[in-house]
Amino acid sequence: MKLFRFLRLFVLTFVLSIFFIFSKCSTKEPKEVEIKNEISESIEKTFVLTSFDSIALDTFFTKYPKLAIYKKQVTTTYTRHTFNYLWFDLKGRKETAEVLYNRLNSLPEEGLTAAIPYKEVFEGLYFSDNLAPNLETELLLTSYYYFYTQKVLRGIDPSKAKELGWYLPRKDVSYEDLLDSLLIHPTKVDKQSQLMGQYYQLKEALQKYQAIEKKGGWPIIATEPSFKSFKPGDSSAVIGLIRNHLYLTNDLSANSKSNRYDDELKEGLYNYQLRNGFNADSIILPKHIKDLNIPISERIKTLEVNMERCRWIPVEFSKAKEFIVVNIPSYRMTYFKNGAPKVVSKVVVGNVMNKTVIFSGEMKHIVFSPYWNVPSSIIKKEIKPGMARNKNYLAQHNMEWNGGNVRQKPGPRNSLGLVKFLFPNSNSIYLHDTPSKSLFNEETRAFSHGCIRVAKPKELAYALLEDDPKWTKEKIDAAMNKGKETWYNLDRKVPVYIGYFTSWVDQNGVVHFYKDVYSRDDRLAEVLAQE
Template identity: 40%
Template sequence: MGGLLWGCATTTTQPPEIINRGSSQLGSAVDSKRSATASATIQDLLAKARINALRHPDFQKYRDLLRSAYETRSFQPRWIESGNLNAQGTQLLQVLAQSYAEGLEPHDYDTKWLQQQTSTLNSHDSAAIGTTDLAMSVALARLIHDVNVGRIPPREAGIKIDTRAREAEAMSLVKQAFNGISPDQAFRNARPKFVLYDHLKNALAHYRELAAHRKGISLPSLPKSLKPGDTWSGIPALADGLRYLGDFTGAPPKNNRYTHDLVAGVKHFQGGHGLGVDGIIGQSTWSALSVPFSVRVRQIELSMERMRWLSEQMADERAIVVNIPQFQLWAFPGKTQASSLSMNVVVGKSVGNSTPILLNDVKSVVFNPYWNVPSSITRKEMLPKLRENPEYLVSQNLEMVGNGEVIATAPTPEQIEAISKGIYRLRQRPGPGNALGRVKFEFPNSDAIYMHDTPNRGAFSRSRRDFSHGCIRLSDPEKMADFLLTGQPGWDKKRVSEAMKSDERRTVTLRNPVPVLIFYTTAMVDSTGRTVLLEDIYGYDSQLERALIASDERKQKQKN
């Protein structure tokens, strides 16, 4: 019995309890060393706020937030365990891949590099594990920020929208992403909640699919405008291209003739591209047809980028939105993203008098306003006419004022010179011919821009309506006054109508100012679900593109 016992003990195999104890202690020591190495690596990289392997190495913006997130876990990896991605890490990489569907650039978040790193990790390389884990956190932080508030602040693209409050909101969402919620939930929390944003995302997927199979519609040059019944060698390509886009479903045209069904298809295309819907193919329609699908894709991506600048609170408030390249205004009653009022508008000329993008509050409605002529219009347009004709002011119902008093309506040469020096200014009295019409809507801003009525109604029927000096002319100002004064004590539709007809000058300060957003996006989705792609009349798409490229290049230079 005893020999048997000791016989087992004298074999080359050690007793089980001795083996387990020794390997456990050894494994524990090794694990502890690896853990310490990973922790030290993460702390060292946080101190430097840079990971050289990343496309944008510097992450100073997120360092304090990430340090706090890792400090709560003794600077141990969050996404990698025993050399493998945990469930949250796997989900994080899936979320990074979704950046493409949002119109963002996956390489900005090192998506491919992280996929490669995590697929080849060595559990013994603790430094690599620490580096990769922190790099994953940096990528998530950047994505949450960018999908919520955009990759660059508007000012870098020359846009005067203050997004400092939005930036704070975005950073709060980034913090939440490391505070107990999953990467997927953090991403969904950060995505813009506007209905239009989701529509644009769907449109982006559609146009990417179009661009994946064709470059665009290749048309021969147009010798003249093409009218129904005309013949043209480009008819087969036109019909094929419109069928590909879904604008044309009729039978193939015969004898290169521009026939009824194809005319209907062109009209549908025109309606979706901000063109006059007349079925006539002139240079504007030909140019729109010839835009490569890849350019249309980029239009949508840039429009989604701009939407990230906007506060989601606007979706719940009474608000007015003007889209400059669409020459359109919508009024929203609040608590819904469906407009209760829309109208055509005239905006600033594309050369020299562009309407600025801004976000402000309409604070007052002025019936029968004076028009205080801007100094630039006085110098460039009125002074030459006044010098030629001393009676010019009288003929235009204008007066020269100074210190709040009327000085003259027939100024002397000396007074005209004083006007040119800015000592006196010009203003137009209220009346039927007043440039502001019967009412103006004030939202104080440094550009002296406002919305107003106009006695010149012809421009509203044009498809392209950039004719003003910068202010926004309304096709239905009475409805706008009614919208703004709804709920204002003592005001109803009847009183608004009476004020519009009266010669009495009256300023009504709104009890509840209404946000107004003067915006610029060349990609929209209308109420029928149709994607609307517009001409970049001010060149702001190109400007935003250049700003994004400059930002990316600046961040990449941090590697050097």
């Protein structure tokens, strides 16, 4: 009897054990199915990538002739990548393609109105349900990359820039190498490192002005034909319109909507005058109203053409230990040292008939108490006619003959003043002092024959020689007033850039506009519209 109970217990235990084992096995089955499903989904999202034949490029550019200007770059790119896909991997389209697509659709933010060739065809392929690698999409993306780099990063062809009078050197950039970098780090295209910093500041200003334009811009400020001026304390509906304009352009932080010319408006007017090339005072004149009435579309165009000019400047230029920049439209020179302005000075530049050339050089010499060797053109047009009228003309102007040429002797009456700064160039342009100090008080200072007159020549000499043990301020003053020409060779070469920017954002983020003294903006805008 006991044996029977034992056997029955044993059988029961065995059956339960078998049931438990099978139940454990049955709980594994769903996990195995889940794993199999994951593998299946992974296989479905994995594509086979193979290299393609170079002949495909000929076929592609025959179909898309507007992109054929990029054929050489596209061919070079795929040759170095052995004709493998760049914008797709085994999982489909890469993130870099999305970044490029977004940048192409943001061209207005870059100050560009260029139409994207075959955009509708591209978007039809780009947004199709088929995510598999597509050679046509692949080659469109590569072509669009070079379209983007040319429009946004490179700008117009250097030969066209020279036709517009721009002779500052441009650095060659390998956009093939940049593409390799972007394919690894796609967000790099959005980093503010491809162009000079001023470009991105102008871009930000452009977006603000575009936002104002979308809201209707600013109304025209109409005045009576008899209008002469507004002074503090005056009241007029026109003053209310001026206040509103200054508020829209951030020259005023608030808009009280008052029609009375109060201290708040006076401060806003100062801000506006200073950033628009006027001498700051409290009197509102017709010329100020005329400037306020420049349409916002024109301000936007000005920002766009100056963003284009920024594309022509090497990124590295502002990284030099020291350099000098002259901006012709602002009539201003800045000597930068160790990343900060050391000397800021008003300048006088060439008049419309004798335009100061846009170029760069390297300052090598400072000449104290200089002679002025009168250019042959001035001898012909001014000196000889003066001598014909007055036999004492040369003596009265402290001039003398020198080997068939005319030169003016050193001294305070010398047209070059007491010091000049030389950066040898084929244009015979240099920086110099002047005895005509009153011209620096003028708002428009295009009076010279091409050279650049500096309002603070002594301060510039002090700054350039402050680390030179051979010179003290006292020695510099003595050399400038010695009356005998003295040359000194700098112990290094200081880069000098003469540029032309009719809008500029300063270190405080304030956008400035300047008169287009040589009428260059419209010509550049026309070229951009044709690109």
